[in-house]
Amino acid sequence: MDCIFCRIIAGEIPSAKLYEDDSILAFKDVSPQAPVHFLVIPKEHIPSANALTAENVGVVAHIFETIPKIAAQLGVTDYRIVNNCGEAAGQTVHHLHFHILAGRNLGWPPG
Ligand code: AMP
Numbered sequence: 001m002d003c004i005f006c007r008i009i010a011g012e013i014p015s016a017k018l019y020e021d022d023s024i025l026a027f028k029d030v031s032p033q034a035p036v037h038f039l040v041i042p043k044e045h046i047p048s049a050n051a052l053t054a055e056n057v058g059v060v061a062h063i064f065e066t067i068p069k070i071a072a073q074l075g076v077t078d079y080r081i082v083n084n085c086g087e088a089a090g091q092t093v094h095h096l097h098f099h100i101l102a103g104r105n106l107g108w109p110p111g
Contacts, residue, residue, distance in 0.1 A: 005095035009043050019070050023059050026070050035103025036076055040067060046096040049085040067100055076102040082110070 007013045008027065015027035018038055029037040042059040046052065052060065064081075071079050079102035084090035 003045060003093075003095050005041050005093055005097065006045055009041070018073070019066060021066075024063055024066060026066070029099065033099075034101040034106070036071075036074055036079065036101065038070065038074075038100050039097045040070070040100065041095060041097045047094045048091060048096055049083055051096070063098055067098070071100060071102065074102075078102060080106050 004013065008015045009025055015025075015030075017025065017027045019026040019040075023043055024040060025043060026038055026040045029039050040063045042056075042063065044056060044059065046056055046059075067079075067081060071077065079100050082099040082101065083097070084092075084099075
């Protein structure tokens with residue numbers, strides 16, 4: 001298995017877990033870009049948003065319903081959700097993931 005996030009899901013690589021259930025996992029980003037920076041991923045290996053289909057997109061709704069609960073546990077109500085799709089957009093790990101950034105003022109537009 002050469003996907004680093006699949007290896008985190010499998011427990012082969014340690015992570016600072018914030019939430020886990022049968023279909024998704026949330027953990028702190030190892031290189032935080034804000035005081036609060038965590039990732040939420042599906043356990044199914046979906047390479048990017050471009051690989052979402054009618055069959056697998058339901059997990060994205062579950063991710064989005066779970067994000068506010070994790071944020072609330074971390075004491076934040078204002079946050080940014082980011083998905084980088086494709087290398088030119090900044091995607092470095094080819095397993096669908098959503099960044100949640102909070103705890104500082106976030107500029108717009110992003111770089
Ligand atoms: P992206 O550039 O959108 O593909 O985001 C990948 C994110 O994964 C980056 O913010 C990395 O810091 C983060 N990351 C890479 N490896 C790990 C790891 N082992 N544990 C936690 N976060 C990681």
